[in-house]
Amino acid sequence: MSGLRINRRRFLTASAAGVAATTLVGCDRIDAVLRPGHPVREAMASANGLTLAAQRTLADREALAREFSESEIRQGMRPNGSTNPNSLEYLMVRQSNFSLYRLAIDGLVDAPQSYSLFDLRNMPARTQITRHDCVEGWSCIAKWTGVPLSALLDEVKPRANARYCVFYCYDIYGDVPGGAPYYESIDMIDARHPQTILAYGMNGADLPVANGAPLRLRVERQLGYKMAKYVKRIELVESFSQIHGGKGGFWEDYGYDWYAGV
Numbered sequence: 001m002s003g004l005r006i007n008r009r010r011f012l013t014a015s016a017a018g019v020a021a022t023t024l025v026g027c028d029r030i031d032a033v034l035r036p037g038h039p040v041r042e043a044m045a046s047a048n049g050l051t052l053a054a055q056r057t058l059a060d061r062e063a064l065a066r067e068f069s070e071s072e073i074r075q076g077m078r079p080n081g082s083t084n085p086n087s088l089e090y091l092m093v094r095q096s097n098f099s100l101y102r103l104a105i106d107g108l109v110d111a112p113q114s115y116s117l118f119d120l121r122n123m124p125a126r127t128q129i130t131r132h133d134c135v136e137g138w139s140c141i142a143k144w145t146g147v148p149l150s151a152l153l154d155e156v157k158p159r160a161n162a163r164y165c166v167f168y169c170y171d172i173y174g175d176v177p178g179g180a181p182y183y184e185s186i187d188m189i190d191a192r193h194p195q196t197i198l199a200y201g202m203n204g205a206d207l208p209v210a211n212g213a214p215l216r217l218r219v220e221r222q223l224g225y226k227m228a229k230y231v232k233r234i235e236l237v238e239s240f241s242q243i244h245g246g247k248g249g250f251w252e253d254y255g256y257d258w259y260a261g262v
């Protein structure tokens with residue numbers, strides 16, 4: 001069953017009309033870049049992600065994702081993947097109204113830190129209205145508010161050999177045999193990108209549990225699966241080959257590209 005699901009998700013073969021008719025609930029717009037035949041989507045489906053990344057210039061990697069106006073916010077933000085984590089750890093933190101929540105940042109840093117939600121909310125914030133593209137073929141436009149990851153990195157002082165940020169999440173994703181912890185990773189270029197934020201707010205309210213409360217990553221030049229929800233820890237590493245399946249993320253361990261640029 002899950003094999004079928006992964007296949008369907010991975011090989012984006014259904015026609016746009018078929019996808020719209022069968023699987024979309026809220027965000028029912030298929031954007032041009034996700035249509036079959038569009039070069040971005042073809043690249044996503046075929047190219048080796050790391051090759052694709054290597055071919056991109058630094059200027060391209062640093063370019064901003066398009067931002068939208070309030071009137072373009074579409075249909076709320078359709079929750080996808082885990083929407084209600086039930087680990088004991090998460091339930092306790094949620095039960096406390098997230099007052100027990102701490103974000104740990106550690107690994108290859110000179111000054112490891114732990115932040116409460118209050119700490120994070122009291123740092124300079126960034127708000128952006130962006131489009132979220134899921135590999136399943138749907139997209140939403142929502143407003144996100146949070147702390148730029150670059151500000152947190154400045155505080156923890158990454159060492160010279162830190163190449164990736166690994167995001168560990170509270171949820172055990174249940175749609176694969178036995179379930180597996182959700183995690184993700186991005187390189188330092190994406191981590192330092194001005195639109196890369198750890199969001200605690202969505203569409204002007206607190207981030208809902210279904211969308212990753214209390215804190216989720218927004219990395220706007222990438223596909224939806226890179227945007228880890230329910231983040232509890234960020235580890236700076238030189239390599240992710242020893243972490244979980246070794247491919248740098250939950251879906252990557254099932255064959256998705258690590259570099260999922262849009």
Ligand SMILES: Nc1nc2c(c(=O)[nH]1)N[C@H]1C(S)=C(S)[C@@H](COP(=O)(O)O)O[C@H]1N2
Pocket residue numbers: 077078079080081082133134135169170171173182183210211212224225226227228229230
């Ligand atoms: N922790 C965690 N993060 C996750 C997922 C998940 O299942 N667990 N799903 C990913 C996928 S595939 C998408 S499209 C987005 C969905 O975000 P949303 O629920 O806010 O729409 O979260 C991503 N981050």
Ligand SMILES: [Mo]
Pocket residue numbers: 080133134135136224225
């Ligand atoms: Mo997704």
